[in-house]
Amino acid sequence: MNLAIIGYGKMGKTIEKIALDRGHKIVAKIDKLQNNDISILTEKGAEAAIEFTEPSSAFENLKYCIENKIPVVSGTTGWLDKYDALSEICQQEKGAFFYASNFSVGVNLFFKLNKLLAELMAQHNYTAKIEETHHTQKKDAPSGTAITLAQGILQRNKQYEKWALKDKGDENSLPIEAFRVNDVPGTHEITYHSEIDDISIKHTAHSREGFALGAVIAAEWLLGKTGVFGMQDMLKL
Ligand SMILES: NC(=O)c1ccc[n+]([C@@H]2O[C@H](COP(=O)([O-])OP(=O)(O)OC[C@H]3O[C@@H](n4cnc5c(N)ncnc54)[C@H](OP(=O)(O)O)[C@@H]3O)[C@@H](O)[C@H]2O)c1
Incomplete structure (x- = not known):
């Protein structure tokens, strides 16, 4: 699939490696340092996005994806006071949002x-x-x-x-x-x-690979679905 990575730090880089290994194409990388605006996601034809940034950025990034019908997976921690508001937006917009505090x-x-x-x-x-x-x-x-x-x-x-x-x-x-x-x-x-x-x-955890692999598998699983999901839905625990 055509995948966008939002947040190209330690996790974003590990996600890129695993996504490429699994045959996906990275069509956009959004990061403060690369100075890319999130609006390039729609121009670049991203079919899904994976977001690992920081507590102060997550809500706006995820809202943008949901409002622009881009299924989005997030693992950013420390912003969950706004999780219910985002879930509501996702339901209203009939979007697709997957969150896990830990993807391993x-x-x-x-x-x-x-x-x-x-x-x-x-x-x-x-x-x-x-x-x-x-x-x-x-x-x-x-x-x-x-x-x-x-x-x-x-x-x-x-x-x-x-x-x-x-x-x-x-x-x-x-x-x-x-x-x-x-x-x-x-x-x-x-x-x-x-x-x-x-x-x-x-x-x-011995490395970040387990988190990154889980996030990429979640993006694959999310395609074609609408709603708010977590690991319990995907793993059927
Ligand atoms: N759920 C899980 O399984 C899991 C696993 C590991 C980590 N995490 C969480 O994932 C998040 C990222 O972790 P990390 O280790 O990758 O951190 P990191 O190395 O600091 O990477 C975060 C990246 O996001 C960028 N960023 C910040 N604001 C942004 C924005 N508005 N738009 C785009 N990019 C932005 C940062 O750019 P700058 O460097 O320029 O600020 C940095 O490159 C943290 O919240 C961490 O707790 C979750």
């Missing part, structure tokens, strides 16, 4: 395991915490993946009312601690603690 298949299995463990632990006297580690250039904290993990725990375990960054919440908050370390693609660990023992589950 392994992480989506991990999301499911997290919910199962949260349900098992709900009747027992353990405290829970989430730790996430990412590279130092990451602009948001906690990560979108950590927030999805926290939401999974909050749905199944009524001990906590909300999540908060460590030391910023109260006794009803599920703590998330964010570490920033050079060259780490993304590590997430959930630990349940009691006086007697600890139980932990951990996911470690």
Whole structure:
């Protein structure tokens, strides 16, 4: 397919490589440095777009694609306060929008395991915490993946009312601690603690390839559909 890449940073470059390997053509790359305006997407005949930029840009980029009938996949984190508004626009425009806070298949299995463990632990006297580690250039904290993990725990375990960054919440908050370390693609660990023992589950990404592959497969899957979708729709988890 004719694919546009919006955001040509670490993820955009990995997506380009994987999309070319899978036989797609990159017809446009939109990035602040390349000074390309997003309006070239329609001129270049993009059949779908993949957007990995930054929290302050995602909403406008995605709105443009939806309003111009370009199916769009996004993995940008840190902008989800506007997710419901964008979903509404997508429904009104009969567009196609796919969002995942994490495109790795392994992480989506991990999301499911997290919910199962949260349900098992709900009747027992353990405290829970989430730790996430990412590279130092990451602009948001906690990560979108950590927030999805926290939401999974909050749905199944009524001990906590909300999540908060460590030391910023109260006794009803599920703590998330964010570490920033050079060259780490993304590590997430959930630990349940009691006086007697600890139980932990951990996911470690070894590279960005898994995220990029998932995003390209999502763009392939999205073609010909209308609506708002996520990994649970595509993977049928
Ligand atoms: N969902 C997932 O599976 C997943 C996986 C990894 C990362 N992410 C998320 O994806 C996003 C990008 O990550 P990354 O590691 O690729 O970051 P990055 O290396 O900083 O790349 C972001 C790129 O977007 C560009 N950009 C910023 N505003 C833009 C705009 N308005 N239009 C077009 N391009 C724009 C930036 O340009 P400048 O450098 O000139 O500012 C930069 O090249 C982050 O939100 C990250 O958390 C999600």
